[in-house]
Amino acid sequence: MGIMTTETVSNTHDLYQRAGLAHRLGFGLAPALVVVDMQIGFTDPEQSPLAANLDQEIIVINRLIAAARLHGIPVIFAAIGFDPKQADADLWIEKIPTLSRFTVGSSGAEIDPRLQRQADDLVIIKQCPSAFFGTPLASTLKAQGIDTLLVAGCTTSGCVRATVVDAISHGFRPIIPLEAVGDRAQEPHQANLFDMDSKYGDVLPVDDVIQYLDGR
Secondary structure, three states: OOOOOHHHHHHHHHHHHHOOOOOOOOOOOOEEEEEEOOEHHHHOOOOOOOOOOOHHHHHHHHHHHHHHHHOOOOEEEEEEOEOOOOOOOOHHHHHOHHHHHOEOOOOOOOEOOOOOOOOOOEEEEEOOOOOOOOOOHHHHHHHOOOOEEEEEEEOHHHHHHHHHHHHHHOOOEEEEEHHHEEOOOHHHHHHHHHHHHHHOOEEEOHHHHHHHHHHO
């Protein structure tokens, strides 16, 4: 992989602008917050080889959760959870065998307890990267009149991206709070932030997102 120089980045931005990419979708009228895969298996490097240090992201996500609750905005958690016998496992777990740690009831599958989750928050259990695929998330959001989905969590290059792509495919405005998503490596994190912002949603500073929530 070549090194991304300042000149390369500038040329890429110019190329994308000529292609008509990176327009702003903006916020809609009815948002919801979905927190993707903030599970021990992804947030505790001492327990799982798939994990990264996401301490700062957890702090920022809790800020978003608090702002959402203050304004009565739905907070949804999406989490990977395979059957203990892995009867529901598919090619994804064949591609990434370490995902076998995310069986329902295991410590790795547990949502990080540092997150301010409440007992009545909806938890979507999934067996694929997107929080939409094979789950009732789209119909749940439509039933509540949601038009904007704030997508936080991990990993930026994996399940966050997959959820963002499916969100816009289902007709929701995806907003990615910059400091509220994380990855295990900076290169895929930055590349996917750039790509999502160019093609599928709006990557915005978390302060802008909270200002939007406060101003509704």
